[in-house]
Amino acid sequence: MLVLTRRPNQVIHIHTSDGLIKVHLNDCNTYQAKLGFVAPASVKILREELDELHGSAQYASKPEDLVQPQRNTTPSLLRALFTRGSTGRQ
Numbered sequence: 001m002l003v004l005t006r007r008p009n010q011v012i013h014i015h016t017s018d019g020l021i022k023v024h025l026n027d028c029n030t031y032q033a034k035l036g037f038v039a040p041a042s043v044k045i046l047r048e049e050l051d052e053l054h055g056s057a058q059y060a061s062k063p064e065d066l067v068q069p070q071r072n073t074t075p076s077l078l079r080a081l082f083t084r085g086s087t088g089r090q
Helices: 048-054 056-060 076-081
Strands: 011-016 019-028 033-038
Touching: none
Parallel strands: none
Antiparallel strands: 011 019, 019 033
16 A cells, blocks of 8 residues: 655646546545545546445446535525525515
8 A cells, every 4th residue: 555645735646547547635634634536537436435335336337326416405594595686684
């Protein structure tokens, strides 16, 4: 295993036969590291628990399953306050 030390906003390059993979260290603290990946579409990137839970072969033919759409989680009150034409007063 190769172990590297990086600081926030630094990048690691991984050269593969499919192309270049860039791993960005976006942020880190004592308990977490936030990573960003830039990779060719042919490269599958999964968290270990998802890969083990579902089996990697399931995702090989369905890359759209890897990306979950973001749902609007803004509470309705905040949406009402910031809706065009709303004054925020009752």
